[in-house]
Amino acid sequence: MQLKKYTDYGLRILMYLGVQEAQARKPGMESSQQNKLTTIRDICTTFDLSTNHVNKVVHHLGRLGLIDTRRGKNGGFLLAKPAAEIRLDYVIRQLEGDEAWIECHNPYCVALPACELKGIVARGKELFYDYLAQFTLTDLLKKQGQLLQIFSTTP
Amino acid sequence: MQLKKYTDYGLRILMYLGVQEAQARKPGMESSQQNKLTTIRDICTTFDLSTNHVNKVVHHLGRLGLIDTRRGKNGGFLLAKPAAEIRLDYVIRQLEGDEAWIECHNPYCVALPACELKGIVARGKELFYDYLAQFTLTDLLKKQGQLLQIFSTTP
DNA sequence: CATAACCTACATCCTTAATGCATGTTTTAT
DNA sequence: ATAAAACATGCATTAAGGATGTAGGTTATG
Numbered sequence: 229m230q231l232k233k234y235t236d237y238g239l240r241i242l243m244y245l246g247v248q249e250a251q252a253r254k255p256g257m258e259s260s261q262q263n264k265l266t267t268i269r270d271i272c273t274t275f276d277l278s279t280n281h282v283n284k285v286v287h288h289l290g291r292l293g294l295i296d297t298r299r300g301k302n303g304g305f306l307l308a309k310p311a312a313e314i315r316l317d318y319v320i321r322q323l324e325g326d327e328a329w330i331e332c333h334n335p336y337c338v339a340l341p342a343c344e345l346k347g348i349v350a351r352g353k354e355l356f357y358d359y360l361a362q363f364t365l366t367d368l369l370k371k372q373g374q375l376l377q378i379f380s381t382t383p
Numbered sequence: 384m385q386l387k388k389y390t391d392y393g394l395r396i397l398m399y400l401g402v403q404e405a406q407a408r409k410p411g412m413e414s415s416q417q418n419k420l421t422t423i424r425d426i427c428t429t430f431d432l433s434t435n436h437v438n439k440v441v442h443h444l445g446r447l448g449l450i451d452t453r454r455g456k457n458g459g460f461l462l463a464k465p466a467a468e469i470r471l472d473y474v475i476r477q478l479e480g481d482e483a484w485i486e487c488h489n490p491y492c493v494a495l496p497a498c499e500l501k502g503i504v505a506r507g508k509e510l511f512y513d514y515l516a517q518f519t520l521t522d523l524l525k526k527q528g529q530l531l532q533i534f535s536t537t538p
Numbered sequence: 539c540a541t542a543a544c545c546t547a548c549a550t551c552c553t554t555a556a557t558g559c560a561t562g563t564t565t566t567a568t
Numbered sequence: 569a570t571a572a573a574a575c576a577t578g579c580a581t582t583a584a585g586g587a588t589g590t591a592g593g594t595t596a597t598g
Contacts, residue, residue, distance in 0.1 A: 275493060329384065338534075344522060344525055345394055345398075
C-alpha cells in the first residue's frame with residue numbers, strides 16, 4: 229500500500245518545473261537565461277535518478293498535457309499550464325493508474341455477490357482523492373526559496 | 384496502490400467467522416453442532432485459497448486478539464469479540480502494515496526538507512482510515528443470509 | 539499414543555515495479 | 569548538409585516483495 233516511485237518521480241519533476249518557472253518570472257531574469265528549458269538530464273542530476281525511468285515519466289506527463297516537451301537541440305520541457313491549475317488528485321490518479329484498491333477477482337471471491345467491503349473501500353479511495361483535489365502544484369511550492377536553493381546547489 | 388491479498392484474506396476470514404457465529408446463535412442451533420470451531424481447512428475449501436497463506440493470516444489475526452485459536456484435535460478458531468467491536472480501520476491497518484504511502488528515502492529525495500507533499504499524502508491516508516473507522520465487521524454482514532448460503536453450499 | 543489441529547521457520551516461485559540498453563526521430567547550431 | 573542534442577519508443581533485464589510451498593514442531597483430545 230504505497231504510491232509507486234514512478235508517481236513520486238512525476239511529482240518531483242513537476243515541483244522542479246514549478247520552481248524554475250517562478251524563478252524565470254523574477255524581475256531581471258526574463259532574458260538572462262534565454263528561457264532555457266529543463267531537460268531530463270537536469271532532473272536526473274538533481275534528484276540522482278535513472279535517466280531511463282525519468283525518460284518515461286516525462287513522456288507520460290507530456291501525454292497527459294501537464295508539460296510541453298520539445299525535441300531537438302536545446303529541447304526540453306516546461307509546465308504546460310499554471311501551477312495553480314495542476315491538481316494533485318489528477319496527477320496521482322493518472323500516474324498511479326486508477327484501479328480498485330481491493331481485488332475481488334484473481335482469485336475470484338465467492339462472497340462477491342454479497343460483499344459489502346468493496347463498496348466501502350472504493351468510497352474510502354474516493355475520499356482520499358477528493359482530499360487531494362483541494363491541492364495544486366502551487367501548494368507544493370510553498371517553500372519555494374528553499375527548494376530553489378536545494379535545486380541550484382545540486383550539481 | 385492496492386491492498387495486499389493477505390489483508391483481503393484476513394477480512395474474508397472474519398466475515399466467515401461472523402456468519403458462523405450468527406448462525407450458531409439462532410434458536411435451535413445452540414447444541415446441534417456442538418459449537419464446532421472453524422478450521423483453516425474450512426476457510427481454504429470455501430474460498431479456494433492456499434492452506435499455507437491462510438495459515439499465516441489466521442495466526443496474525445490471533446496475535447492481534449481478533450480471534451481465539453485453539454490447537455489440537457477439534458481445534459480451530461472463532462471471533463474473540465462481538466463483530467460490532469471489530470473496526471475495519473484497525474483490521475486493515477494492522478494486516479496491511481502502517482507504512483507511509485509515499486517514500487521519501489530509498490532513494491533519498493533532496494527536496495525532503497522543503498517538501499509539502501509527504502504531509503498532504505499522510506493526511507489523505509488518515510482520512511481514508513478515518514472513514515474506515517466508521518465501519519465494523521457487522522457492516523460487512525448485512526447480507527448475512529446470502530453469505531450463509533454461499534458459504535454452506537461451497538463444498 | 540495416535541491423530542487433528544495450529545505454530546514456526548525457512549525456501550521457492552511469481553508478479554511487477556524498477557532499471558538498463560539500443561535505436562529512432564526531431565530540431566537546432568554550425 | 570551535417571553533427572549534436574534532446575525527446576520517443578520498444579524490448580530486455582534486474583530487484584523486491586508478495587504469494588506459495590515444504591517440513592517439521594507443539595498442543596490438545598479421544
